[in-house]
Amino acid sequence: MEQLLIILVPTLPLLAALINHLAYGQLGQRVAKLSVTFAVFSFVIAAVLLAQAMSGNDANQVAIGGTWGILLADPLSTLMGLLIAGISLIVRMYSVRYMIEEQGYGRFFMLLDLMTASLLIMVAAGDLLTLIVAWHLVGVLLYFLLGFDSSSKTAYRYAFWTLITYRIGDIALVLAAALLFHAFGTWTLADIFAQITENPGAHEYFGFALEELVGILLAIAAFARSAQFFLHTWLPYTMDGPTPVSALMHAGIVNAGGFLINRFATVFIHTDSVLHLLFVVGLVTAIIGSVLMLTQNDIKKALGYSTMGQMGFMIMECGVGAFSLAIYHLIAHGLFKGTLFLGAGTVINEARKSDGVPKDGLYTFVVEHRIAKRYQPWLLMAGITLIVPIIILIFAHWLVAQDFFQKQGAIVLLFFGWVTGAQLLFTTYRMGAQNVWRLVGVIVLSFAVIVLGYALISHAFDSFLYPDPEFSSQMYIAAGIDIFWFDVLVVLTTVVIVGGWLRKYYSEQNGKPGQERIGQLWTSFYALVSREFYMIDIYASLTRMLLKASSRLNILLRWR
Amino acid sequence: MTEGLLLLVGLFLPLFPLSMVFNEVFQRIRIANLRVVLLLIWPQIGLVIAHTASVEIPDWVIFWALGSALLYAFRALALREVGVWTSFIATSTWAILWLLMDGQTDFSKVALYALALSVPLALLVLLSGELEKRFGAAYTGLYGGLALSLPRLSGVLVFVVLAIVATPFFPGFSVMMAAIIGLSPHSFFAAVTVAVIWLLWSWAGARLLQGIIVGPAQDEVKTDLSLNGTWVYSVILILLVISGTYSIGNL
Numbered sequence: 001m002e003q004l005l006i007i008l009v010p011t012l013p014l015l016a017a018l019i020n021h022l023a024y025g026q027l028g029q030r031v032a033k034l035s036v037t038f039a040v041f042s043f044v045i046a047a048v049l050l051a052q053a054m055s056g057n058d059a060n061q062v063a064i065g066g067t068w069g070i071l072l073a074d075p076l077s078t079l080m081g082l083l084i085a086g087i088s089l090i091v092r093m094y095s096v097r098y099m100i101e102e103q104g105y106g107r108f109f110m111l112l113d114l115m116t117a118s119l120l121i122m123v124a125a126g127d128l129l130t131l132i133v134a135w136h137l138v139g140v141l142l143y144f145l146l147g148f149d150s151s152s153k154t155a156y157r158y159a160f161w162t163l164i165t166y167r168i169g170d171i172a173l174v175l176a177a178a179l180l181f182h183a184f185g186t187w188t189l190a191d192i193f194a195q196i197t198e199n200p201g202a203h204e205y206f207g208f209a210l211e212e213l214v215g216i217l218l219a220i221a222a223f224a225r226s227a228q229f230f231l232h233t234w235l236p237y238t239m240d241g242p243t244p245v246s247a248l249m250h251a252g253i254v255n256a257g258g259f260l261i262n263r264f265a266t267v268f269i270h271t272d273s274v275l276h277l278l279f280v281v282g283l284v285t286a287i288i289g290s291v292l293m294l295t296q297n298d299i300k301k302a303l304g305y306s307t308m309g310q311m312g313f314m315i316m317e318c319g320v321g322a323f324s325l326a327i328y329h330l331i332a333h334g335l336f337k338g339t340l341f342l343g344a345g346t347v348i349n350e351a352r353k354s355d356g357v358p359k360d361g362l363y364t365f366v367v368e369h370r371i372a373k374r375y376q377p378w379l380l381m382a383g384i385t386l387i388v389p390i391i392i393l394i395f396a397h398w399l400v401a402q403d404f405f406q407k408q409g410a411i412v413l414l415f416f417g418w419v420t421g422a423q424l425l426f427t428t429y430r431m432g433a434q435n436v437w438r439l440v441g442v443i444v445l446s447f448a449v450i451v452l453g454y455a456l457i458s459h460a461f462d463s464f465l466y467p468d469p470e471f472s473s474q475m476y477i478a479a480g481i482d483i484f485w486f487d488v489l490v491v492l493t494t495v496v497i498v499g500g501w502l503r504k505y506y507s508e509q510n511g512k513p514g515q516e517r518i519g520q521l522w523t524s525f526y527a528l529v530s531r532e533f534y535m536i537d538i539y540a541s542l543t544r545m546l547l548k549a550s551s552r553l554n555i556l557l558r559w560r
Numbered sequence: 561m562t563e564g565l566l567l568l569v570g571l572f573l574p575l576f577p578l579s580m581v582f583n584e585v586f587q588r589i590r591i592a593n594l595r596v597v598l599l600l601i602w603p604q605i606g607l608v609i610a611h612t613a614s615v616e617i618p619d620w621v622i623f624w625a626l627g628s629a630l631l632y633a634f635r636a637l638a639l640r641e642v643g644v645w646t647s648f649i650a651t652s653t654w655a656i657l658w659l660l661m662d663g664q665t666d667f668s669k670v671a672l673y674a675l676a677l678s679v680p681l682a683l684l685v686l687l688s689g690e691l692e693k694r695f696g697a698a699y700t701g702l703y704g705g706l707a708l709s710l711p712r713l714s715g716v717l718v719f720v721v722l723a724i725v726a727t728p729f730f731p732g733f734s735v736m737m738a739a740i741i742g743l744s745p746h747s748f749f750a751a752v753t754v755a756v757i758w759l760l761w762s763w764a765g766a767r768l769l770q771g772i773i774v775g776p777a778q779d780e781v782k783t784d785l786s787l788n789g790t791w792v793y794s795v796i797l798i799l800l801v802i803s804g805t806y807s808i809g810n811l
Binding site: 065066067068069103129132133136137140143144147150151152153156157160163164167168171174175178179181182183187205206546547548549550551553554557559560 | 580583584587631634635636637638639644705707708714718722727728729733737740741744745748751752755756758759762763766770773774775776777805808809811
């Protein structure tokens with residue numbers, strides 16, 4: 001019975017796509033309702049499978065086509081399956097009315113159904129071939145979904161960027177699969193992982209351990225799919241596609257990188273430096289994505305860069321060994337980003353009525369007779385900002401796992417939590433509220449609730465996805481670095497964070513020393529950011545150069 | 561003697577500059593049906609010669625084939641004339657067959673792979689004939705907007721191009737996978753080259769599609785592909801999908 005359910009989850013959307021294609025002439029726009037109905041069933045079955053996995057049932061699998069076509073129902077696949085089925089159901093329900101006036105209404109739902117089926121197969125794939133096929137098809141289908149409006153050349157231009165970036169990732173995945181197949185003689189993931197666990201480091205290719213080489217290739221595949229720096233330019237520019245597609249893409253498709261890393265966790269824990277690479281690339285992406293997001297004046301593009309930053313953070317979490325946290329992150333991000341995209345139209349309408357720019361303090365004091373902002377002593381506020389979040393964070397994590405602080409990755413994540421909490425309290429200070437202490441109290445309470453909830457849920461995710469504590473601790477060990485250098489980095493980062501916040505508070509109240517010189521630097525930096533670090537220009541010129549070279553070669557060889 | 565035979569095979573499983581012969585012949589022929597026959601037969605001649613003469617393929621020929629496939633895939637990027645595009649991609653595709661002639665893969669399997677690679681190209685020739693009938697030329701960027709004005713023709717064109725660029729479930733996918741699987745343990749560089757060739761096909765395919773089907777609808781009304789014609793194309797494509805799906809299981 002369970003095997004039938006496993007097959008039904010991706011088959012239902014496939015069936016919906018087929019009926020849509022064959023019966024659009026008879027059903028007309030009713031195909032959308034058909035698609036939603038099938039999606040509801042798919043979602044319910046995915047929920048049943050997850051419930052079974054959570055109740056402690058052993059991982060099950062079904063093989064459709066001999067050496068390939070294996071579908072899994074393990075904790076990771078059922079969790080991801082429910083997320084995808086859920087988000088795609090919401091997107092389809094939203095699209096029923098949103099797309100009603102578009103030409104190609106039936107085609108849109110067919111593509112959406114096919115995309116959902118491919119994503120569901122991708123997360124349930126139990127062998128390398130099925131994974132590659134589904135992985136590849138997601139890119140192709142996304143190209144046609146983003147270019148849904150076939151009259152728009154711009155939409156297709158950016159859809160093409162997506163396709164090419166995804167193809168780079170596909171290639172890396174294919175190469176990784178070929179090496180794994182050659183080494184272990186099987187396409188089945190369970191068998192490959194069992195052999196790696198039994199005898200890690202047994203195979204070498206081109207002077208590298210197999211795990212190391214495969215890990216790097218898988219990382220590249222994940223980078224391309226999750227818009228990591230250097231392979232990110234497609235993400236913020238694909239806004240010419242329909243809004244429901246943007247929602248599905250940002251809430252579901254870009255998360256594939258985090259999924260892939262988790263699926264191949266057994267490979268990654270046997271690597272030396274790949275997790276460090278993930279950390280660095282993720283960190284750079286998180287920073288650059290966030291900086292670029294802040295400079296955008298187009299809400300959808302800002303959301304695009306926000307996704308890039310979040311994906312960077314997700315990859316970075318994998319890089320510190322917190323694999324299950326990355327899954328929690330991608331689910332939480334998927335839900336809130338999907339909501340933001342589907343609500344973007346309303347926000348744009350609201351913005352047309354009111355620009356939402358905060359009024360100047362002098363204006364509110366003179367014209368609206370509001371009392372001027374009051375600031376508390378900066379040193380006191382800086383102290384609260386720095387100390388309160390770290391106490392909350394340490395307490396919450398100690399509560400869920402006493403050995404938490406033995407893991408380097410956990411300490412790194414604490415730093416990010418610390419900075420986030422400090423930023424929150426700093427915002428309170430800047431607001432200059434009438435009753436500062438009440439506001440601070442409410443914010444600290446909210447922060448404590450969020451941190452506690454986050455710690456508890458991430459701990460629950462860890463127990464569900466990686467129930468073997470030894471395997472779980474191996475992830476952190478693989479992500480670790482030499483303890484001396486780690487301590488040096490911790491001290492340095494602490495000094496930078498504390499110094500930075502103290503300076504920030506001081507300058508808020510006592511003016512900004514050396515502002516002119518920093519102002520010039522700031523302007524230059526802003527210019528660089530506003531040009532998006534020239535990445536788009538570099539890629540565009542590279543493309544032009546290649547096309548020119550191709551053309552010249554053809555002329556030289558007389559088109560023969 | 562072996563070198564001579566290799567050169568002869570290199571004429572039919574085109575190795576640059578011998579590949580220029582095929583491209584010259586293909587581009588001189590203006591009749592679509594003759595082009596179809598040429599596409600279906602040309603690589604089979606090469607395979608039969610290689611098989612009957614039991615030609616041993618040295619490593620340097622493999623690298624030569626890779627170079628040829630890469631060269632033509634790269635050159636296809638800038639092409640706008642559908643006929644020339646077809647002949648360049650055919651050259652690039654057939655050169656990949658050298659990688660499968662390692663003595664371990666059955667001759668019949670390689671011959672079937674060659675056929676499965678040629679069929680979508682032959683379909684493209686027929687479609688380009690349809691375009692020429694309607695517009696006087698099969699040329700990207702010249703008219704555009706066919707997705708709106710000729711939806712059936714565009715739909716078939718999309719699937720044919722997807723088959724040519726080795727999308728999963730089409731036989732080309734299994735050919736590329738087989739080539740990469742065969743090469744990756746021995747020469748990572750060669751495997752990466754095959755992967756890059758695959759990427760270039762996708763790029764060239766996307767440019768071809770965007771130059772024909774994307775854009776505002778044509779003002780002048782043209783007749784779409786007939787329903788019967790669409791069915792014939794669809795059946796052939798479905799057969800390709802079935803054979804492609806079957807061949808994935810044999811990897």
